Amino acid sequence: MIQTQTGAARQSRIHTAHGPVDTPAFMPVGTAGTVKAVPQDILENLGSENLGAQIILGNTYHLYLRPGHELVRKMGGLHKFMSWNRALLTDSGGFQVFSLSELRKVKEEGVSFRSHLDGTSHLFTPERSMEIQIALGADIVMAFDECTEHPAERERARASMEMTLRWAKRSKDYFEAHKHECPWADWGNEGSPKSPESRVIAEIGKNLRTLRPEPPTTPALFGIVQGGMYADLRRESAERTVELDFPGYAIGGLSVGESRPKTMEMIAAVLEILPKDKPRYVMGVGYPEEIVQYAAMGVDMMDCVLPTRAARHGLLFTSEGRINIKNARYAEDQGPPDPKCACRVCNRYTRAYLRHLFVSAEPLAGVLNTVHNLAFYLDTMRSVRHAITLGDLSGILSGHVSLT
Amino acid sequence: MIQTQTGAARQSRIHTAHGPVDTPAFMPVGTAGTVKAVPQDILENLGSENLGAQIILGNTYHLYLRPGHELVRKMGGLHKFMSWNRALLTDSGGFQVFSLSELRKVKEEGVSFRSHLDGTSHLFTPERSMEIQIALGADIVMAFDECTEHPAERERARASMEMTLRWAKRSKDYFEAHKHECPWADWGNEGSPKSPESRVIAEIGKNLRTLRPEPPTTPALFGIVQGGMYADLRRESAERTVELDFPGYAIGGLSVGESRPKTMEMIAAVLEILPKDKPRYVMGVGYPEEIVQYAAMGVDMMDCVLPTRAARHGLLFTSEGRINIKNARYAEDQGPPDPKCACRVCNRYTRAYLRHLFVSAEPLAGVLNTVHNLAFYLDTMRSVRHAITLGDLSGILSGHVSLT
Numbered sequence: 001m002i003q004t005q006t007g008a009a010r011q012s013r014i015h016t017a018h019g020p021v022d023t024p025a026f027m028p029v030g031t032a033g034t035v036k037a038v039p040q041d042i043l044e045n046l047g048s049e050n051l052g053a054q055i056i057l058g059n060t061y062h063l064y065l066r067p068g069h070e071l072v073r074k075m076g077g078l079h080k081f082m083s084w085n086r087a088l089l090t091d092s093g094g095f096q097v098f099s100l101s102e103l104r105k106v107k108e109e110g111v112s113f114r115s116h117l118d119g120t121s122h123l124f125t126p127e128r129s130m131e132i133q134i135a136l137g138a139d140i141v142m143a144f145d146e147c148t149e150h151p152a153e154r155e156r157a158r159a160s161m162e163m164t165l166r167w168a169k170r171s172k173d174y175f176e177a178h179k180h181e182c183p184w185a186d187w188g189n190e191g192s193p194k195s196p197e198s199r200v201i202a203e204i205g206k207n208l209r210t211l212r213p214e215p216p217t218t219p220a221l222f223g224i225v226q227g228g229m230y231a232d233l234r235r236e237s238a239e240r241t242v243e244l245d246f247p248g249y250a251i252g253g254l255s256v257g258e259s260r261p262k263t264m265e266m267i268a269a270v271l272e273i274l275p276k277d278k279p280r281y282v283m284g285v286g287y288p289e290e291i292v293q294y295a296a297m298g299v300d301m302m303d304c305v306l307p308t309r310a311a312r313h314g315l316l317f318t319s320e321g322r323i324n325i326k327n328a329r330y331a332e333d334q335g336p337p338d339p340k341c342a343c344r345v346c347n348r349y350t351r352a353y354l355r356h357l358f359v360s361a362e363p364l365a366g367v368l369n370t371v372h373n374l375a376f377y378l379d380t381m382r383s384v385r386h387a388i389t390l391g392d393l394s395g396i397l398s399g400h401v402s403l404t
Numbered sequence: 405m406i407q408t409q410t411g412a413a414r415q416s417r418i419h420t421a422h423g424p425v426d427t428p429a430f431m432p433v434g435t436a437g438t439v440k441a442v443p444q445d446i447l448e449n450l451g452s453e454n455l456g457a458q459i460i461l462g463n464t465y466h467l468y469l470r471p472g473h474e475l476v477r478k479m480g481g482l483h484k485f486m487s488w489n490r491a492l493l494t495d496s497g498g499f500q501v502f503s504l505s506e507l508r509k510v511k512e513e514g515v516s517f518r519s520h521l522d523g524t525s526h527l528f529t530p531e532r533s534m535e536i537q538i539a540l541g542a543d544i545v546m547a548f549d550e551c552t553e554h555p556a557e558r559e560r561a562r563a564s565m566e567m568t569l570r571w572a573k574r575s576k577d578y579f580e581a582h583k584h585e586c587p588w589a590d591w592g593n594e595g596s597p598k599s600p601e602s603r604v605i606a607e608i609g610k611n612l613r614t615l616r617p618e619p620p621t622t623p624a625l626f627g628i629v630q631g632g633m634y635a636d637l638r639r640e641s642a643e644r645t646v647e648l649d650f651p652g653y654a655i656g657g658l659s660v661g662e663s664r665p666k667t668m669e670m671i672a673a674v675l676e677i678l679p680k681d682k683p684r685y686v687m688g689v690g691y692p693e694e695i696v697q698y699a700a701m702g703v704d705m706m707d708c709v710l711p712t713r714a715a716r717h718g719l720l721f722t723s724e725g726r727i728n729i730k731n732a733r734y735a736e737d738q739g740p741p742d743p744k745c746a747c748r749v750c751n752r753y754t755r756a757y758l759r760h761l762f763v764s765a766e767p768l769a770g771v772l773n774t775v776h777n778l779a780f781y782l783d784t785m786r787s788v789r790h791a792i793t794l795g796d797l798s799g800i801l802s803g804h805v806s807l808t
Contacts, residue, residue, distance in 0.1 A: 033760060037767040040752065042443075067735065067760045074736060075756055083752045331471065332478060348444065348487045352479055356437060356471045363441040363716075363770050 004389045008271070008298035011388040014279055016087040016139035017184060017215045018079060021055045023279065024295035024388075026381045027089060027303040028374050030056045033063060033072075033082040036308050037366040038374070040084055046375040047343040053378060055087035055139075057303050060132050061096030064122075065115050069135040077137030077183030089303075090138035092129045092171075092224075095252070095284070098147040106146060108163070126170035130178065130221075137183040138219055142250060143171040145224040150256040157228030161237045164226045168244055172221060179218040222248040222281060229258055231269040238273035248279035255284045255304075264293065271298050288317055288380050295384045296393050307377045311369035314358045317376045323351075325369065330355040343375030408793045412675070412702035415792040418683055420491040420543035421588060421619045422483060425458045427683065428699035428788050430781045431493060431707040434460045437467060437476075437486040440712050441770040442778070444487055450779040451747040457782060459491035459543075461707050464536050465500030468526075469519050473539040481541030481587030493707075494542035496533045496575075496628075499656070499688070502551040510550060512567070530574035534582065534625075541587040542623055546654060547575035549628040554660040561632030565641045568630045572648055576625060583622040626652040626685060633662055635673040642677035652683040659688045659708075668697065675702050692721055692784050699788045700797050711781045715773035718762045721780045727755075729773065734759040747779030 004011040014021040028035045028043070035043055035056055044052040058078055063069060067081075075081040078088055097104050097113045104113035110125030129144035144167050148160040179185065223246035227233035234251075241249060251270050254263050267282060274280050281301035282294050291302050307317060314325045318338035323330070325337070333351035345354075345368045357365035387396045408415040418425040432439045432447070439447055439460055448456040462482055467473060479485040482492055501508050501515045508517035514529030533548035548571050552564040583589065627650035631637035638655075645653060655674050658667050671686060678684050685705035686698050695706050711721060718729045722742035727734070729741070737755035749758075749772045761769035791800045 032764050032766060033757070034766050034768045037771065039446075039748075039768065039771060041748065066764055067756075071736060071756075075738060075754070081754075081757055081760075083754075083757065332475060334479060344443075344445065350479070350485075350487075352471075352475075353437070353485055353487065356485075360436050360470055362436060362438050363767060364438045364443065366767050367441065367443060367771060 004391075006388045006391050006393055007296065009296045009384070009388045009393055010276075010298055010300065011385045012279075012300060014087075014300075015215065016055075016220075017217065018085055018087045018139055019054060021087050021301075022385060023300040024291075024381055024384050025055060025301050026291055026377045027301060028053050028056045028377075029059070029303055029305045029308060030082070030084075031059045031062050031305075032066065033058060033078060035370070035374070036312065037363075037370045038308075040082065042344070042371055043084075043374070044086070045344075046371060046378060047341075048347055051343060051375045051378045051382065053086065053374070055089060056084065058088055058090045058136060058138060059096055060090050060093035060129060060136065061124075063090075063136060064093065064132050065117055069132040073135040073137070073183055077135075079137060079184065087140070088136075088138045089140040090133045090136050090142065091283075092142040092144040093124050093132070094129070094145045095147045097124055098149075106163075108166075110144070110167075111146075126167040127174040130171055130174040134175070134178050134182045134219065139216075140248065141175060141179075141219045141221045143168045143221060143223050143246070145226055145252055147253045147256070148226055148228045150229065150253075150258055152228045154228075154230055154233070157226075157230055157233055161227045161233055164224065165237065165240050165244075168223050168241060172223075172244055172246070175221045179221070182219050185218045220247045222246055222250050222279070224250045224252040224283070225270050225274075226253045227266075228253065229262055229266060231265060234266050234269045235273055238270045242273065242275060246278070248281065249274050250281040250283050250301075252283045254282065255286060260290070263290075264297070267294060267297060267299065288377065291377070292380060292384055292396060295381070296397055307373035308370050311373040312366045314365070314369065315373075316354075316369060317373050319376075325351065325354050326358050327355070337372050338376065341372065341376060341379065343372050343379070345369075345372040345375070408795075410792045410795050410797055411700065413700045413788070413792045413797055414680075414702055414704065415789045416683070416704060418491075418704075419619065420459075420624075421621065422489055422491045422543055423458060425491050425705075426789060427704040428695075428785055428792075429459060429705050430695055430785045431705060432457050432460045432778050432781075433463070433707055433709045433712060434486070434488075435463045435466050435709075436470065437462060437482060439774070439778070440716065441767075441774045442712075446748070446775055447488075447778070448490070449748075450775060450782060451745075452751055455747060455779045455782045455786065457490065457778070459493060460488065462492055462494045462540060462542060463500055464494050464497035464533060464540065465528075467494075467540055468497065468536050469521055473536040477539040477541070477587055481539075483541060483588065491544070492540075492542045493544040494537045494540050494546065495687075496546040496548040497528050497536070498533070498549045499551045501528055502553075510567075512570075514548070514571075515550075530571040531578040534575055534578040538579070538582055538586045538623065543620075544652065545579060545583075545623045545625045547572045547625060547627050547650070549630055549656055551657045551660070552630055552632045554633065554657075554662055556632045558632075558634055558637070561630075561634055561637055565631045565637055568628065569641065569644050569648075572627050572645060572650075576627075576648055576650070579625045583625070586623050589622045624651045626650055626654050626683075628654045628656040628687070629674050629678075630657045631670075632657065633666055633670060635669060638670050638673045639677055642674045646677065646679060650682070652685065653678050654685040654687050654705075656687045658686065659690060664694070667694075668701070671698060671701060671703065692781065695781070696784060696788055696800060699785070700801055711777035712774050715777040716770045718769070718773065719777075720758075720773060721777050723780075729755065729758050730762050731759070741776050742780065745776065745780060745783065747776050747783070749773075749776040749779070 126144040133141040223241040227237040319340040330351040336346040530548040537545040627645040631641040723744040734755040740750040
């Protein structure tokens, strides 16, 4: 639901069966049913002002291989399995399999690949991806797509885009027929589905203040736009994906090696086409300044491993820029990681201590660095949402206004 | 201060400049200025009933090598450096250097050794150990001792014990002359030491309810009893260490490969000699049933890496015994790690989830396993204290009463 709009940017709220998601939102990545190194209660409450995550991602590829989606289903779904009672989104497994490069083979039916864990052979099809994601029980399920490699010739990008469209249709058909099999579907109404329609985004376009939505009773399936680095193909992909009618749309296949202006050009081309009353999700981005820019362009959701992965390598994002905590200059620095940050790490620890933990390879280094980086990202998005409601994004875009 | 006594067991409270320590107490080991994998706020509050640690250990050897005691002193001491405002105890470095075996050489002056990090040569003497520990600013500082190897011939054990006694005297002389140099000594009274005497254990033998002690203004130095596995040497060591007059006494050189009955025999021999109004600390023990036994014998303080190290290897201590969480039998086990435990891990997560984290080598596995094990140990000690005040330790010793 769009509450406020400033230029192209929108401030909205997505309702899921597991609580609301205020957008623009950054979604931390919880690959294998855990946002690496962070306990769930800390994720819920990252800072003194509760900079907690409202939604996190799970990776279908990883969870399928270990512990296995059937085990997760038996455990009541991923929410229950990992004790996360807020919103969850799962990717389709397509991008992860794409990343395996030498280990995978794409056909019309789907993608065959070998497990990076034990070399066993597997096949992901649109139907299989839906089956797995429904078993995991994410609130938002992603269509199975082919992430076009970069660079790609125009004809290759077109062929890949067409495949993604055919797979989107197959994803939707399977999903609609099986979405009630998700572990929490129709909870509280044993045997009698309350509503066949997902209400995950029931409020899009309505006024939050006048509406108390009932929670959705099934997951929602988002389509994914591809088309390589060709704006016209991107537009065509967007139009034809919208024709398939999803409750939300993602833009995939970006941040795969292209320049930043190219990324923005592709996003802009697609946003022109996507319906304004549906969530728009750019997958796999990005740096703090990037996610602010995309939010300003009208993107509602983003995810990236950057804050979590960089944290484990000692890279901290702060209001003063990026700092590499292992640098000797921080050895006696008694300041907090980010003087403008209100997170529980910045409230309590010094750069000197974080540096000591990192150079000593202490496991607490990964925990604290990750908590701070996530708090910084989530606080950045909170500032963006605030700026949108104030009607002025210029400060936050120019970097002259603190992100925290 | 002894509040209650049941048989030989005592329930007391030690007052430090950084808060009280209720005894019998188990002290988690925070080797390098961090209890591995656990954020300080979680250490403070491990469970729903606040099973938090009141005191933790730092290792002089590790902190001396990295980040260096002079850096820690500049940062205001270890409390400030690691943001831990409760009690801290540092070991003398003697045991750690003893563990280096091939890399160390013992002389009358002290122990020369090579760093396990970079091979550089160093010398620990009693004076140097005091200097380092005072710079770190622990509330309780340990005398520099020689941990006698096991097995050791009687004459070797005697010679080692005599060396430890000479080193204890040197430790005390240096400590008394320099204790006011600790980073927090006489805080709030710049330039005018409030009292030259440590009050770390000022209340021993008095009634807690009638006394509101002023916090001590300097650290306290504990002596260490050695003597190998010879009861008469142990007794002699205890007598002569007590003659040196410390505010607390540790029993070192145990749990080095001897049998459990031998450990108990040595502890019993020494406890007969140690003054009843001073804290007694058995170093480096042990399993949950062990620490309960020693507490029942009249031991006040214990420390061990077992709960933290075992956690990182997937071994959990529970009221139902030890469980190896990687075992396949836990793959679909929806129960908490320990059904009788009130810690934040048992309150939220299942064995199935902890197993998944462990077999996936997720960093959260180490965090959650450690939090539970520490909560179990600290709750065990809380139960022991409660049993002492009730005047009946028989249940907890026989294992018929839940430790949680």
